[in-house]
Amino acid sequence: MTLFLETNIYQFFGRFHTMLVHLPIGFIVLAICFELISIKKKTDFNLAISYAFLFAALSGVLSVILGLMLASDGGYNESTLNIHKWTGISLTLVSFVLFYVKRKQALVLWAKKSYPILIILIVGLLFVAGHNGGKLTHGSDYLLEHAPNSIRTLVGMKPVRERVTDLEEALxxxxxxxxxxxxxxxxxxxxxxxxxxxxxxxxxxxxxxxxxxxxxxxxxxxxxxxxxxxxxxxxxxxxxxxxxxxxxxxxxxxxxxxxxxxxxxxxxxxxxxxxxxxxxxxxxxVGIGLEKTFIESLELQRVHDTIIASIKAEGFKIKTVTNNSTLLDVSYSPYTKTLLTGKKMDVLLKAKTNVVWLNLSGIDLSKEVISKIGGFKHLVEFRASNTNFSNTDVKQLENLRYLEYLNLYGNPISDASIASFTKLTSLQKLYLWKTNLSDEGLKSIRANLKQTEIVSGI
Ligand code: HEC
Structure with a gap:
């Protein structure tokens, strides 16, 4: 019997509790689903339902035994464990009772009357046992661990402190x-x-x-x-x-x-x-004291709602980059019926310091519209695939010092634009697929932008 001496056999079996315990839950849920269907369809599932309760009870017995073995190791919060243990045991007993009562339900009055009460009881037990089991496995605040702070404070939990990653400030x-x-x-x-x-x-x-x-x-x-x-x-x-x-x-x-x-x-x-x-x-x-990215270091005033509304009225889609950010993500859908004009761009320029992502893909861009893009000095991502950017137009992007992502897929640009690209030294990703750039031209851009991943189809 060396096996018994070397290892803790109780623990070995006990660990299966957490897995097996889902079986009775499944049977009870199944029984209740059958019950609802039989009420709705007015068909009789009584036999299936009573057997589902029997299986719940039998697998419940096994879960209880394994659970007691697991608990024998100690180290659990006593009151949580007690609640979990006794609700679990009661649940198993009520399942046996329900198996019996369900069979009698149609025949005797007391069974008919007590059945709905027992169903409510078992659902209640299921919640309490399950919730306390969750607490034992994952810790007492597991349910609301990732809840928003507003909900946490509402139930009296400490709000989550946002982790500070700045070396100077972090605790x-x-x-x-x-x-x-x-x-x-x-x-x-x-x-x-x-x-x-x-x-x-x-x-x-x-x-x-x-x-x-x-x-x-x-x-x-x-x-x-x-x-x-x-x-x-x-x-x-x-x-x-x-x-x-x-x-x-x-x-x-x-x-x-x-x-x-x-x-x-x-x-x-x-x-x-x-x-x-x-x-x-x-x-x-462990993430403390890393350099901030350009976007993280930008601290800007929020753009006023009336300006946002006026931009929306021009047909732009506009939203913040993340929930609480002041930075803006703007696009103009190619399915918008009205043309994108210079005047519309002027309205958008009112928020120019906050616009960091701009998507004008698939849109017919006039010279006037393109001439305004250089005004969005903080642009980090610019998408203009399948538009009509020409060599001279690329020049308008030269001043975008922070541009990290540029997509000019499917535009009629050729080798004359090379000089402009080589000025975009912040670029991390550049899409030049389906343009008129020659292989030599692409090579020369690659040689100049060593840090940039260039997607060109070759
Ligand atoms: C999977 C469960 C588990 C995890 C995870 C775990 N421990 Fe433990 N720890 C135990 C158990 C069980 C004991 C008691 C048995 C023993 O002393 O070895 C214990 C005991 C200890 C003790 C000794 C306490 C005493 O007074 O005897 C220390 C110290 C400890 N753990 C530190 C840690 C640290 C630090 C970590 C994270 C790196 C950690 N544990 C992660 C299960 C765990």
Whole structure:
């Protein structure tokens, strides 16, 4: 029986609970669906329904047994576990009762009367058991974890603090250490499932430590149990995270070391600690202190609603680049019946500092319209495929210093435009497919724009 000694057989079977528990749920839902159909179609599904309840009850028994085995390992929030356990057991019992009552429903009055009550009861139990099971597996705030802040505050949860990634501003615990623990450790070390009696979700839990006492000794990594656990050989039984979960990356481990050495503070900013270039490199790996892109660095006033409305009235589609952005994404649909005129462009120019994406693909562009495009100094993406850009027109784009994406697919441009393209040094992507550029011409653009990916069909 070495198998029993070496491994925890309870745990081995217990783990199947989380999977099998969906079976009774499925049968109950199926029974209720059949019930609704039979009411609607006035047909009799009684036999099928009662058997669905029987299968729910039988698979429920198995789930309960496996669940008790899983719980025997401990480390779960007791009250959540109790609610989950007893609602789960009740659910199984009510399923047996429903199996019986459903068969009698047509024959005896008490069965007919109690049936709808039992259905309501089982649905209620299903929600409570399921929700608490979710809490045990994913943590107590799993349901609203990704809810918008307005909903979180409404139910009394702490609003999510947006992670600061600016090196000067970021906090060492909130923006560096907490996200690491959150992604790699806290499925098992939260208030509903505190494995080793250790909570790693906040300062209090981290400093309190686990069943064997403190896990962090500020300033002393060697004495910090948490650090020992993450730096062991991954096959060691004490290695964290357990169960083959994704271990910390080297950079994450080094950052935790740095944080402990620097006194394991919870309030300070990164820049208040000793910061070497090497640490800065690790911080970059977790997304702190990266250079901002041009768009991210733009801080502009919001364009007034009346201006937006006047632009819309000219037939443009206009929206913000992301939900709360002040930057604008504008297009003019080729299916718009009216021609795009210089006057319409003048209206759009009222928002010129905010327009970063512009799409005029498939539209007949007059010289006048094209002459205005250079006015959108902050353009980052410009799409004008299948229009009538000529060599001289490309010249109008020369001043767009921030242009990263340019699509001139299917335009009558030729080698005379090469000089203009070579001035667009911010370009990351350039589409020149189906133009009149010669192979030599494309080669010369490629030689000048080494950083740019050029899509030309050759
Ligand atoms: C899959 C679940 C799981 C994950 C993920 C996990 N742990 Fe654990 N952890 C456990 C279990 C179970 C124990 C108790 C058994 C033991 O001490 O090894 C434990 C115990 C610990 C202890 C010892 C507490 C004490 O006082 O004995 C520390 C420290 C620890 N974990 C740190 C971490 C860190 C840091 C991470 C993330 C890198 C992590 N754990 C991720 C399951 C997990």
């Amino acid at each position: 060492v615990y909130e923006d560096v250490i907490h996200p690491i623990l959150e992604s790699k450790c806290n499925v098992c070390h939260n208030s509903d499932k505190a494995k080793g009696e250790l909570l790693l979700v906040d300062a209090e839990g981290i400093m309190k430590g686990g069943e064997n006492g403190a896990v962090i000794v500020p300033g002393d990594v060697k004495a910090s149990e948490l650090f020992r656990r993450i730096t062991l050989n991954p096959i060691h039984k004490d290695f964290m995270p357990t169960e083959g979960r994704t271990p910390l990356t080297n950079e994450e481990t080094m950052l935790i070391q740095w944080w402990i050495e620097e006194g394991a503070t919870f309030e300070k900013k990164i820049v208040e600690l000793n910061l070497t270039d090497r640490t800065k490199g690790y911080l970059k790996e």
